[in-house]
Amino acid sequence: MKRLALFVPLVIFIGMGILFWIGLGKEDKSVLPSPLIGKAFPQFILNTVESGESTNHLPQEPVLVNVWATWCPTCKAEHQFLNKLAAEGISIVGINYKDDTFKAKQWLKAYGNPYLFNISDPDGQLGLELGVYGAPETFLVDSQGIIRAKHVGDLNADVWQKMAADFEAMK
Amino acid sequence: MKLISLLFSVLLFSLPAQAVVEGYKYQFDNEQDDERFAALVKDLRCPKCQNQDLADSNAPVASDMREKVYDMMQAGKSDDEIVGYMVDRYGDFVHYTPPVSSQTYLLWFGPLLVFIFGLIVLIVIRRGQKQPPLPLSEEEQARLQALKNKADS
Numbered sequence: 001m002k003r004l005a006l007f008v009p010l011v012i013f014i015g016m017g018i019l020f021w022i023g024l025g026k027e028d029k030s031v032l033p034s035p036l037i038g039k040a041f042p043q044f045i046l047n048t049v050e051s052g053e054s055t056n057h058l059p060q061e062p063v064l065v066n067v068w069a070t071w072c073p074t075c076k077a078e079h080q081f082l083n084k085l086a087a088e089g090i091s092i093v094g095i096n097y098k099d100d101t102f103k104a105k106q107w108l109k110a111y112g113n114p115y116l117f118n119i120s121d122p123d124g125q126l127g128l129e130l131g132v133y134g135a136p137e138t139f140l141v142d143s144q145g146i147i148r149a150k151h152v153g154d155l156n157a158d159v160w161q162k163m164a165a166d167f168e169a170m171k
Numbered sequence: 172m173k174l175i176s177l178l179f180s181v182l183l184f185s186l187p188a189q190a191v192v193e194g195y196k197y198q199f200d201n202e203q204d205d206e207r208f209a210a211l212v213k214d215l216r217c218p219k220c221q222n223q224d225l226a227d228s229n230a231p232v233a234s235d236m237r238e239k240v241y242d243m244m245q246a247g248k249s250d251d252e253i254v255g256y257m258v259d260r261y262g263d264f265v266h267y268t269p270p271v272s273s274q275t276y277l278l279w280f281g282p283l284l285v286f287i288f289g290l291i292v293l294i295v296i297r298r299g300q301k302q303p304p305l306p307l308s309e310e311e312q313a314r315l316q317a318l319k320n321k322a323d324s
Contacts, residue, residue: 032218035262098231124235131260133218133232
């Protein structure tokens with residue numbers, strides 16, 4: 001019995017080691033679960049980047065809502081993929097987050113415009129409503145305006161493989 | 172010397188009622204609101220830089236959130252309403268005091284479990300120690316006596 005007790009620290013050590021190992025292997029911890037999934041897209045009245053006219057609704061179809069900015073390097077990285085998705089016929093609405101409209105227009109001219117239109121959110125109000133904490137972030141919004149999924153970070157082929165099913169499910 | 176220390180203490184107490192972070196930005200009419208603001212930004216966590224509270228963080232999103240806390244306070248919202256607003260958008264993560272739910276049982280009651288475990292270990296060890304030593308057998312008694320005699324001589 002006494003002898004067996006000597007192994008207790010080792011067992012605890014191994015147990016903790018396993019726990020930490022699982023923790024290390026987990027997906028990026030900087031990604032937080034969003035409480036907005038299943039809720040309505042927040043209301044807004046903001047101007048579009050393209051025409052400067054006021055808008056207050058998303059198109060009534062399944063859309064990708066992509067939060068981006070010209071100051072965000074990862075947004076540049078994912079832009080080509082967004083162009084590709086748009087070419088495949090997927091509707092994407094942009095939110096130009098805490099950015100300068102002039103710079104945004106130049107960006108769209110230089111790298112192509114995959115967006116149906118862009119909502120200009122210079123003060124980040126809509127971003128705050130959406131719980132945005134770093135661009136790029138991408139939401140899936142169905143035709144009823146309900147948020148179905150959210151992805152934080154670079155949108156690429158691997159991520160889209162997982163999201164595509166959610167997107168198809170909204171149709 | 173006395174004058175200097177007097178001047179110094181006057182200076183200390185004359186600091187206007189304002190929050191620590193970006194103090195120039197968030198001025199309140201009264202001390203209570205000032206303290207409320209300071210407590211709120213300490214109790215809310217920055218979603219971008221996860222080991223900092225809103226008061227400490229320089230991230231743009233933290234700045235926006237402070238602004239929102241200030242605006243909501245000016246609009247007469249209660250602390251619960253303000254924290255609720257943030258939790259609705261950023262999740263329980265942003266609140267340093269998460270609610271008790273099935274997901275947070277381990278967080279809330281884990282320490283108690285560890286304490287109980289420690290208590291059990293302690294009791295088991297104490298029990299083992301409390302057993303009184305067995306009385307010596309006759310043979311042992313004799314040996315003891317022999318040893319004693321040897322020591323005396």
